[in-house]
Amino acid sequence: MSDTPPNRGDHKIAVHAKGIVKSFGDGGSKLTVLKGVDFDARDGEIMMLVGPSGCGKTTLLSILAGTLRAEQGSIEVFGRQIDKLSNGVVTKFRAENIGFIFQSFNLIPTLNCAENVSVPLLIQGVSPRKAEAKAREVLAQVGLGERWKHRPNQLSGGQQQRVAIARALVHEPRLIICDEPTAALDAKNGALVMDLFEKIARVPGRCVIIVTHDNRIFSHADRIAQMDDGKIVEVHDVDRAEPPVFHH
């Protein structure tokens, strides 16, 4: 696509969210989860988002990915203001530009791994044969080359998580948004996946945003935003040699 990320200060900004407010429910049961979130992620970086359970991280990710609408605030993704787009246009924008890895994997149980991973390519009109070949290539990159014919229920939780990661990466989206991508992974596979994210994020025009509680992966971040009670309270630059420790 032709949108160019805007420059802010010395950095190109891939994602710029300002004043995001989001509530669930109404009347007496109304819960305001995001209370004016300002959040930036730069072009070419891995940005992590941490914070206590229930502080609004997943809600913010869903709004950045355009799967949930904010009540107030603006969101630019690679220079495109997605909060102003109609549902249909946002869905198309997401399909072309965003890979979303959900906490719950959301794999289709009746499809095998390669078919699951092919879905974003098929949506873009790639032929099934080409889509499956590309899907198998990406499955091999996440260490599941031999398992492409398995159905999700024939895989462990960690293997399913890697299939979900392959599906989010297969169409080479510019923005990858991940909710706890390493939660079900052992150290070896967690490192494999993070290496892959690093390769992706470092390419200009790309960006990876990760919500995580996994302090084993903090050293892979360029910056870490800390969230509390519906707001970003601090943003740290990461010292690779001495990644920060957060307590939840």
Ligand SMILES: Nc1ncnc2c1ncn2[C@@H]1O[C@H](COP(=O)(O)OP(=O)(O)OP(=O)(O)O)[C@@H](O)[C@H]1O
């Ligand atoms: N669809 C919804 N309807 C009502 N309440 C919701 C909905 N989605 C989230 N919430 C509430 O919003 C709050 C924030 O949830 P969210 O999932 O964003 O938190 P989180 O920081 O990602 O938590 P965790 O680290 O436990 O995943 C929680 O109190 C949750 O119960």
